[in-house]
Amino acid sequence: MTGERYELSRITLSVLFIGGMIAGSLWILAPFLAAFIWATTIVVTTWPILRRVEHAFRGRRAPAVAVMTLGLLAVLIVPLGVAIEAVVGNADEFVAVLERLPEARLPAAPEWLGKVPLAGARVQAAWNDLADEGIAELTKQAQPYFRAAAAWLAHHAGGFALLLVNFLLIVILAAVLYAGGETWAAWLRRFARRLAAERGDRMIVLAGQAIRGVALGVVVTALVQSALGGIGLVIAGVPFAAILTAIMFALCIAQLGPILILLAATAWAYYSLGAGWGTFMLVWAIVVGLLDNVLRPVLIRRGADLPLLLIFAGVIGGLVAFGIVGIFVGPVVLAVAYTLLDEWVTVDAATAGEIPSGSPDANIRPPAVESGSAGTTF
DSSP, X not given: OHHHHHHHHHHHXXXXXXXXXXXXXXXXXHHHHHHHHHHHHHHHXXXXXXXXHHXXXXXXXXXXXXXXXHHHHHHHHHHHHHHHHHHHHTHHHHHHHHHHGGGXXXXXXXXXXXXXXXXXXXXXXXXXXXXXXXHHHHHHHHHHHHHHHHHHHHHTTHHHHHHHHHHHXXXXXXXXXXXXXXXXXXXXXXXXXXXXXXXXXXXXXXXXXXXXXXXXXXXXXXXXXXXXXXXXXXXXXXXXXXXXXXXXXXXXXXXXXXXXXXXXXXXHHHHHTOHHHHHHHHHHHHHHHHTHHHHHHHHHHHHOOOOHHHHHHHHHHHHHHXXXXXXXXXXXXXXXXXXXXXXXXXXXXXXXXXXXXXXGGGGOXXXXXXXXXXXXXX
């Protein structure tokens, strides 16, 4: 009995000590966790590119890591430089637009708008009321909201500098992961095998495929939507097209889509260019705004063979729960949980003889994971 009490005390204290060490480590690393998750996501997604660059340098890793790191820095510096140049170069036009804004008036709503089912008549009436009041009255009514927005921007002004610091930290961590990616991946797979044998190893591979698939779907869809939206702005002659395209890309990455910018451009086109160009922008906005519903699922399924509903729930739920980084964390968590549960229900039940061998359910297997495609890399 004394020996049993000693063993129970030793096990309890060991668990408490290990739990305390894990909690303390996470507490210390908390300021770096978001940057590390982003760096890991970037490295997993772009690992095939690194291998191609490394092959171009005849197998030398250091030059390839340098090229990839400079590429990540360019992702920050180039758009930021273009945005600053566009703002400075068009400062006079900005001022002129602001000066003319109080005198501007919207045209009357088009007749076809009132014929749209359900909300067409109400939208047409609201449009005509706004056209009668003019922009000056609307600006006066919106002044309290402008003040609140200005106060919010002033309060979060320091966040821009913090964002730059976090981005530089992400680049540094990504460079470290690029340099020793195989070692990190092999350690993760050994750890997973200690937890769940071969099943744990497959979960690590599946997590990498889910990250790559979601990144492919989200980023490529954002690029296509913002590029098409920018083309429409240029064709219609909307001012500040480059800045608006960059904003659309950021909104697409945040899963908000380009529709807000395109609808604002549509209103400007109706006011400044007439009904023809306004209708063109409206149709273009609808097509580009709905494109992600078709393109993103196709791209994500190419990277990870998982149910579409699961991926969609992971992207949206992760975004709500964890912010932007949740776009990648959510699908990975759901993918691993789904595969574990599905394998437990089907494979283990079939092994135990609970599913007859001739039953259709006996052939059900979790999504295939090509372990050979990942090897000991990300």
